[in-house]
Amino acid sequence: xxxxxxxxxxxxxxxxxxxxxxxxxxxxxxxxxxxxxxxxxxxxxxxxxxxxxxxxxxxxxxxxxxxxxxxxxxxxxxxxxxxxxxxxxxxxxxxxxxxxxxxxxxxxxxxxxxxxxxxxxxxxxxxxxxxxxxxxxxxxxxxxxxxxxxxxxxxxxxxxxxxxxxxxxxxxxxxxxxxxxxxxxxxxxxxxxxxxxxxxxxxxxxxxxxxxxxxxxxxxxxxxxxxxxxxxxxxxxxxxxxxxxxxxxxxxxxxxxxxxxxxxxxxxxxxxxxxxxxxxxxxxxxxxxxxxxxxxxxxxxxxxxxxxxxxxxxxxxxxxxxxxxxxxxxxxxxxxxxxxxxxxxxxxxxxxxxxxxxxxxxxxxxxxxxxxxxxxxxxxxxxxxxxxxxxxxxxxxxxxxxxxxxxxxxxxxxxxxxxxxxxxxxxxxxxxxxxxxxxxxxxxxxxxxxxxxxxxxxxxxxxxxxxxxxxxxxxxxx
Numbered sequence: 001x002x003x004x005x006x007x008x009x010x011x012x013x014x015x016x017x018x019x020x021x022x023x024x025x026x027x028x029x030x031x032x033x034x035x036x037x038x039x040x041x042x043x044x045x046x047x048x049x050x051x052x053x054x055x056x057x058x059x060x061x062x063x064x065x066x067x068x069x070x071x072x073x074x075x076x077x078x079x080x081x082x083x084x085x086x087x088x089x090x091x092x093x094x095x096x097x098x099x100x101x102x103x104x105x106x107x108x109x110x111x112x113x114x115x116x117x118x119x120x121x122x123x124x125x126x127x128x129x130x131x132x133x134x135x136x137x138x139x140x141x142x143x144x145x146x147x148x149x150x151x152x153x154x155x156x157x158x159x160x161x162x163x164x165x166x167x168x169x170x171x172x173x174x175x176x177x178x179x180x181x182x183x184x185x186x187x188x189x190x191x192x193x194x195x196x197x198x199x200x201x202x203x204x205x206x207x208x209x210x211x212x213x214x215x216x217x218x219x220x221x222x223x224x225x226x227x228x229x230x231x232x233x234x235x236x237x238x239x240x241x242x243x244x245x246x247x248x249x250x251x252x253x254x255x256x257x258x259x260x261x262x263x264x265x266x267x268x269x270x271x272x273x274x275x276x277x278x279x280x281x282x283x284x285x286x287x288x289x290x291x292x293x294x295x296x297x298x299x300x301x302x303x304x305x306x307x308x309x310x311x312x313x314x315x316x317x318x319x320x321x322x323x324x325x326x327x328x329x330x331x332x333x334x335x336x337x338x339x340x341x342x343x344x345x346x347x348x349x350x351x352x353x354x355x356x357x358x359x360x361x362x363x364x365x366x367x368x369x370x371x372x373x374x375x376x377x378x379x380x381x382x383x384x385x386x387x388x389x390x391x392x393x394x395x396x397x398x399x400x401x402x403x404x405x406x407x408x409x410x411x412x413x414x415x416x417x418x419x420x421x422x423x424x425x426x427x428x429x430x431x432x433x434x435x436x437x438x439x440x441x442x443x444x445x446x447x448x449x450x451x452x453x454x455x456x457x458x459x460x461x462x463x464x465x466x467x468x469x470x471x472x473x474x475x476x477x478x
Contacts, residue, residue, distance in 0.1 A: 002133035003142045003164040004069035008033050010206030014179065018228055019058045019211045026206070029066075032059070036067025038127035039120070045098060047072025047134050050144065052091060052099040054078040056213035057189050060117060062199075063124065064100050065189075069142050069161075072134030076144040076156070077190045084109060086154070090146060094156050094337055138162040141334060145192050147286045156337025157192075157286045163331045166307055167196050168204035170291055173306045174280065175255040177232050179206040182252070184230035186216040186239050192286045193259050196331065198234050207232075218246040225250055236260035237267055238461075240279070241402070244270055253277050259284060259291060261466055262369050262387065266398060268297055283369060285354045287345065290331040293367065301366030302358075305329075315357065322370060323360065326353045359385075377408045377417045379447045384419070389448050393421065396440035400428040403459060406450055407472045421450035422472050424458060452476075 010016055010026035017024040024032065045051060051068055053075045055061040061077075068075040076094055078087065080102065087109070091099065099106070099114045106116035115123075136142070142161040146154040171177035183202035185194035189211075202209035210228045214220045216239060225233075229252035235243070237258055244267075250256075253275055258268070259282035268279040282291035283302060292310070293302040304310045309328040328351045335347055344355035358367040370385050377384055390406045397404060404423040421441065425433055437453045460471040 001138050001161055001165070002070060002072075002136055003161045004033055004037075004066040005133040006164055007066060007200065007203040010203065011179070014206055015208045016203060017059055017062060017209055017211055018182075019213070022059060024059060029062070029203075032063040032124075033066040033070050034130050035124045035127050036063040037070035037131050037133075038067075038129050039123040040067055040071050040073060041129075041131060042123065042127060043098065043115070045071060045073050048074070048141075049098075050074045050076055050094050050096045052076045052078050052087075052094075052096045052101075054080045054082065054087070054099065054101050054105070054190075055117060056080055056102075057211045058213045059211065060121070061189065062211065064120065065143070070133045071131065072136060074141050074143055074158075076146070077195065078146065079188065079190045080105070090154070090156075094144060136161045138165065139334070144337065145190070145195070145286050145289075155340050158334045158337060159289055159331075160334050163196075163289050163333075164200050164204065166330045167200035167290060168202075169306045170282075170294070171197065171201040171232065172205060174294060175232060175257070177201070177205055177207065177255065181205070181232050181254070182208045182210055182228060182230045183232045183234075184210040184212075184224065184228065185234040186212075186221050187234065187236060187260065188216075191260075192289050193236075193282075193284060193291075194234055196284075196289045197257065197259075197282075197291065198232075202232075218242045218248060222246065222248045231255070233257070234259070237263045238403070240267060240271055244274055247274075250275050250277070256280065257282050257291075264391065264394060264398075266394070272297060285345070285352075285356075287333045287347070287352045287354065288327055288329060288331060289333065290329060292325075292327045292329060295366075299366070300364045301361030301368055303366045311351070313353065321359060323358045323367070324353050325356075325358055325367065326351045357385075377419075379408075379417050379419065384448055386419070389419065389444065389450070392444060392448075393437075393440050393450075396443070397423065397433075397437060400426050400433050400436060402426050405459065405467060405469065405472070407469050407476075409473045409476050419448070419450040420473075420476060421453045422459070423453065423455055425455050430455060 008030040012027040016026045016029040053064045065075045103116040106114040138161050141158050144156045183198045185198035187194040189195050231252050231254045233256045257280045263281045271279040278297045281295045283293040284291040292308045294305050295302045311326040313324040315322045332352050357370040359370045386406050402424040407420045410417045441449045460468040
């Protein structure tokens with residue numbers, strides 16, 4: 001198989017991609033893919049080599065990314081806002097032999113392997129031969145993504161050709177999506193969640209995928225929604241909250257998915273009330289690519305998504321109450337670009353177990369997300385689920401704060417773990433918010449109570465929108 005050829009196989013005259021006022025049907029997408037493959041081959045790229053594609057979402061990105069796979073090479077989709085220092089580390093880690101960047105970045109990087117977008121467009125226009133898609137084993141590497149760095153230095157995740165084969169199944173079977181739909185993700189395509197569930201899934205269904213080069217904010221998303229009327233929408237909890245606050249209308253929406261981090265139940269309820277469309281909560285990682293677990297508003301707990309097999313593993317000291325989960329699915333990655341020893345996530349026997357903790361559902365089959373392993377901490381000899389504390393405080397403070405989180409800390413010279421509440425205030429006066437926060441804390445069992453409250457303007461996040469608790473912990477006095 002060849003993953004790029006599979007993604008370009010929609011009905012020839014159906015619209016595959018939309019970017020602004022540009023529409024590309026599947027015949028034109030296939031031709032674009034072939035031209036890009038020819039240009040990569042003319043540039044000396046051979047099957048098996050890796051190349052960075054660090055462009056804004058759009059048709060240029062799609063052509064370059066798919067063209068590399070068509071030629072048997074491996075694209076690495078990288079956030080165009082990645083710092084020069086981190087980009088150089090990534091290139092060294094991955095062994096990339098070329099980098100496709102915007103013109104200014106290519107000129108300023110000082111790397112002979114860098115190609116600017118204008119020059120690349122000239123190369124693809126000049127390519128005259130039409131190479132056949134390189135036939136690959138379904139377990140052969142197809143592309144790389146880099147993790148967000150939530151748990152440390154970003155690591156390369158190697159995905160196989162087979163990753164796209166069933167990428168549409170979740171959208172088809174859970175969301176009821178088909179070729180008539182328009183897919184749109186506010187998150188960017190260097191992030192596994194939109195790459196798999198919007199770009200890959202939409203193309204595999206022969207549907208239309210809306211690409212937006214602009215960085216997401218409520219106004220930009222609202223303008224795109226008004227212009228292109230997506231029917232299937234993917235975003236993260238933080239942006240869903242901001243879209244609700246802005247009163248954004250979604251006139252053609254049939255299905256919406258939240259992933260990337262835990263979605264508060266109150267947010268899902270508010271979204272459904274505003275749009276008339278339920279918010280499906282999904283769980284996946286860079287390593288799984290596709291969503292492994294999901295929950296609709298009618299479901300009492302997370303369940304395995306189609307094609308996903310789940311095996312439970314007890315966490316020592318928490319037998320039966322806290323679990324690691326092992327996922328088996330056709331989209332599970334082949335492994336990392338280097339040996340990883342600092343993370344609790346691990347591969348084994350074709351399965352993957354993330355560094356996250358789950359607990360069995362109390363009254364049904366399935367699971368409840370309980371945070372990362374570092375969010376299950378022992379305070380005064382008692383295990384504390386940090387996410388459960390957050391949810392309890394959110395219920396009391398949600399009308400007064402835009403966001404809140406609980407951060408554990410431990411001094412270098414002490415064994416005691418302490419909890420701290422961070423909050424982004426809403427319109428409530430600071431003194432009143434602090435008073436209410438302390439009352440909410442006092443209502444918790446003693447061992448669950450954060451010992452301090454910190455009001456901040458915003459939370460530090462990774463490029464994919466995940467909260468950096470470690471950065472907040474560093475801001476605490478020793």
